[in-house]
Amino acid sequence: MSEQIISLNNENKEIELVDCSSLKVDIKNGSNLLLKIVNFNVDENIKINGEIGKDSSIKVIYADFTQDNVNASVRFLLTNEGAKAEWMLATLSEKNQNKVFDVSFIHEVGHTVASMNNYGVAKDSSKIVFSGVNHIKEHAKESKTSQNAKIIVFDKASQGVASPILKIDENDVSASHGAVVGQLNNEHMFYLMSRGLSKNDAKELIIRGYLQPISKYFSSSIQQKIESSIKEAL
């Protein structure tokens, strides 16, 4: 698939992309972009590169419901003061799939902000990896960066790996990262079942809790497709 390019100069836009595997984003001079990407059926190698310029912001909502392996490399450079990037990812892996998301934000200058939230559900002997580096370079004073990853692993044969890395070469910054990888919580299951929900109903509620919040960002036809993907997986 050929590379898609989004370029904004002092403008605001909301863009929804379906099955996107190669993308270049360049926004600058007070631009704001809400970028929604949902993949159902797409090449397994995914490349997203972006540059966020002066006083510009990007919010990326990335939903992955592909039925195949994923090897995604995502890299955003915050190149000028006032650049902001927000990233939210939800993915579901099943049937021996191996899904790797390498997501990085590079703070090249000061007064830049990046926040990353990755959510995953791994079942049926599949594997999810969240990796990537948030890098605050030297002299990028008063930058803020955060990384969060949560993976719920549904069976013993499935795997979740979350390794958020912070690389910080400047003192005057704020940075945080956290990762939770866990099995289905037995106490949660007991609590839900004690109110009459069957094991499957209880699992379904918990899976939806991980995957559905991202749905609301998309148009209604996409929401329906996401819903049927979740239903199929249950």
Next chain:
Amino acid sequence: MSVLEIKNLHVSVADKEILKGLNLTISSNETIALLGPNGNGKSTLLQTIMGNPNYKITKGQILLDNKDITSLEVDERSKLGIFLGMQYPSEVPGVNNADFLKASLNAHREKPVSLFEFYKLLNNAYDRVSIPFEMSNRNLNEGFSGGEKKKNEILQMLILNPTFVMLDEIDSGLDVDAIQIVASVIKEKQDGNKGFLIVSHYARLYDLINVDKAVVLVNGKVATTGGRELIKKIDSEGYEWIKKELGIEIEKETTMNQVSIGSCATKEALKGQK
């Protein structure tokens, strides 16, 4: 009328026997106050009746109307009308409170509830326990205060309308006003068609509701039963008299304190050992 019968129940948690031959019968028109020193099996009994898989039944039976429910799944017990208001309700991230309540309610019905009926039921229940209706849109117990969590348990009881209600320290973490609210809901539901098994350390809750019987658990068995006078006695004297009057030595825990992993875990664990 329904009858819940516990027969010679032996229960172990992590290979330690907690209940050691407990017998208890409760009818769906009576309220039993369950008392006893900490660590003597009150919560274990309630969790076991509900079917928590962490509590292993090694001997004995739980019967509901003569039907053996000892090995039934947790959700099946709920559908038979058994309810447990938890001492520490779980926070379940991502699970919306209203979605959860609706799914629970539907699990107890043949036909799914209509949106209108559900909304009405929900609105009334929130009103009854004085929690803002907006909280139905929050995640289940996530970020709730201790009192809100407990009220949320009572709210679930109102919505599911069970036959046997077990409440585990429902009054702990509640302020005076909240205790009044919870007690008035319980009292309203003590209409002769429900059985209550209520664990509390304080006479205050029992004073506000009807109590037919007080049962004292010691060392995983029923040590004695009585009426309100027993609650009063325990409230003023504690449990020391049990040894003198009943000749039962209360077994003390000798293990280390359980603490979460943290920098001071060792220090904390050894506290109280001296």
